[in-house]
Amino acid sequence: MSDSKPRSPKGHPSTPKAALDALLSEPAGGPIRRALWLDELDQRFRPLLPPSLAAHARLANYERGRLVFVVDAPVWRAKLRLAAPELLDAARSIGLDAAELIVKTTTPVTASPQSDRQAKPISATALQALQAALASLKEPDPSGSKDTP
Template sequence: MSDSRSPRRPPAPKAALDALLADPAGNPIRRAVWLEELDRRLRPHLPPSLAAHAQLANVERGRLVFVVDAPVWRTKLRFAAPEILDAARSIGLDAVELVVKTALAPMALQPQDRRTQPPISEAAQRELRAALASLEAPVPCGSDDAA
């Protein structure tokens, strides 16, 4: 016989994302997470100058669809298509074609891997430090000079 005086513990709440993904309505979210992971895995295979300007947007029927933020990057990505398709096949995708679309609006900035960012010169670093220091310097009050 169970003790009816002991309080029942409520079930542990699921994390919001876990609950949403468990629901059939979570399919678009699962797909977005999957595409983001594929983009992360394919990004190192893009030419370094191009990585900040292109994003994997879709994969369907053997086609990789990338979006770029300017026509010049579209051309550069199309030249890199054979290497990108090989990389996609190496991670298990049945990739046979690369489609590149140009965004009409600026794309959201992606956090970039340090290896894809151009290095900043020592002179530029010195100037940035000097500019930051000038912002932190106290501003003299002009009321004492009026006397």
């Protein structure tokens, strides 16, 4: 019976984890390592947030003593700023030299108005006006010049 797992050229099982490990070992893996670290920090902060706020806030960055959180509405921004002293203390307790909390509000992603539009039939008046405009473009110039606009 053959093994159903795909094998790499060296005969080792090929897995997504092996691919991720290979990517992370490269110098280009720095941004991925940082994203994973920030995600881990976010998971550590999430239980420290008030339950109603945790679903609306996410740690976006930590740099030079600044914790940056992103929230999805201004009301959550205000609530998170009220929790700033506790979050800064929590950051210090896990070894971060946090001195400032910055909260940014994202804009909600909405579908563009054009994507929701359906083609609507043109009214009789609009159709007549369009036909008149097209006909006027076909008429010869009364001045007799052959220049076209």
